[in-house]
Amino acid sequence: MTTSVQDTPTRRRSRPAASERRSPLAALVRWIALGATALVMLVPLYVLVISAFKPQEEIVRHPLEISPSTFTLEFLWNAITSSKFNVIAAYGITLLFVALVNLFCILLSAPVAYVIARGRRKWHMALLLLFVSGLFIPGQVTLIPVVFVLRVLGLINTIPGFILFETAATLPVTIFLFSAYLRTVPRDIDEAAALDGAGRIRIFWSCIFPIMRPVVATVVVLNSIGVWNDFVSPQIILGAGSGIYTVTTGVYAAVGEFSTDYTVVFPTLLLAIAPIVVFFIIMQRHIIGGLVAGATKG
């Protein structure tokens, strides 16, 4: 270590990077480790993308290469027009589910979080604890009795039944994040609005809810990724018989049977991951921030 007390001020800015303080050998080892890990992460994605544009033999023989002579859009087009898995419909249905779950989640969670955050009585705390206990109940455990409940309600294998379950699953984290955020919103706003004669419900939706934008964004990110990627709930609750496929259940239906025909597998997987990867690249900071907030506060 060659650092001395004098260079502290400049180091403060660059402390975490600090590679200039490392010996050349340490820096080399660091970059080799990072580079190797990056390759392990990226090569599978690279193979997935290029294999969507090659015939079976090329995929097996030359997994890492893509040559213009064998490049083809035929298999991607087959996957798009496949009768087993209607990708466009699956995108639409999954997006609809994402939108509906977000909408109902916010409509249900925001008012109750406001009541909890503003409440000073014991039952407000009890209400929060009730919802937070849901964080410790894994969805797989309640899935079987939920099937029973939905059967009693006549909602099994229906879209409303699925939306109901998915929305309920988002409540614990959402209510926790919302009420934590609302505690930081000053009561003065409520009081000013009350002075103006507005009722509580109206105060909430017109004065408080617009302030909640950042935490609503966090929740929308968490819910959207969760619903888009969920496989078990749509598979069980919607069921194969309903004919409604999300992206994940559609991929399972299309790829499950043909897992050795790579000209089906790779184009289908590419179509399935393309929207979420694009969404991730655009919304990266919000997604990472949202996941960190959801995990550490929840």
Next chain:
Amino acid sequence: MLTDNVAPTALRERARDAGSRRPSARWGDRLAGVVMAAPAVIVFIAMFIVPMILAFVLSLTDWNGYSLRFDFIGFDNYRFAFRNPRTIDAAVFTAVIAVTGTILCNAVGLALAALISGPGRANTVLRTIFFYPYIISALIIGFLWSALLSPHGAVNGLLGTVGMAPVPFLTDPSFAKATVILTIVWAHFGFNMILYIAGIKSVPTEFYEAATVDGASRWQQFRSVTVPMIAPVVTVNLVLTLVGLLKVYDVVLALTDGGPAASTQTIVYQILKDSFAQSRLGLGAAQSVVLLVITAAIGLAVTFARRGAERKVTD
């Protein structure tokens, strides 16, 4: 809506008005509170509380999932599950996944977090590269690696071109188990890394400056400043990963479908197979109840055990 230009007198009048109406206004407020809370509470009770109780009730029955009729059969489902070698094997493999997966995800995640927590374009790009699989569905991760690691897949193809024998990643039970765990780690460690980076960034710089003045090397700084300071983040990471891995299903379904020879079946795989492929939802419910108890116990135990490590920091 708030009106912007209310005359002061009008405001005062309204305030007095509100004051005089207080008892009824309070009733109105309370009613509004109930109206605002009720929908979420009803949905939560219907989809969480009732199912929790029903899970136990159904675990004592022979419910088949289709009709609404069933008979109570006592603790037969529990007895069957605990004596069924398939369930025991699945439970053991799930425990192996949870323990080794948690150790690997956290070790790799923390190590990389320490290397790239700083600012700078290269670090940001590397974070994205390490993290991206986490936002892809586990089912698709499973299908991708299944295609890459199969006997005719890309990895064995490349091994062939350099003259090596194919590796039975998915066709030999021991290899398949290792493949499942490593695939999970590949897709998950980026999430742990992101949480560790958030933790490391929250450590005040002064601590490192003090350590540098004392002549601590980077490794010493990491061990005696970073690790104790991020103890709460370590706890969150351990609990989330451990509890999450106890529920592993999608990736196994796509990667190995529980095979070869049922060697990679996990407990949730077993629950869903018994419930929906065999139409024995009572048996599935019994196994779910056991899983819930184990999950809660492990979550609480780790949180409790980590308290000591966290308290050291605050003292």
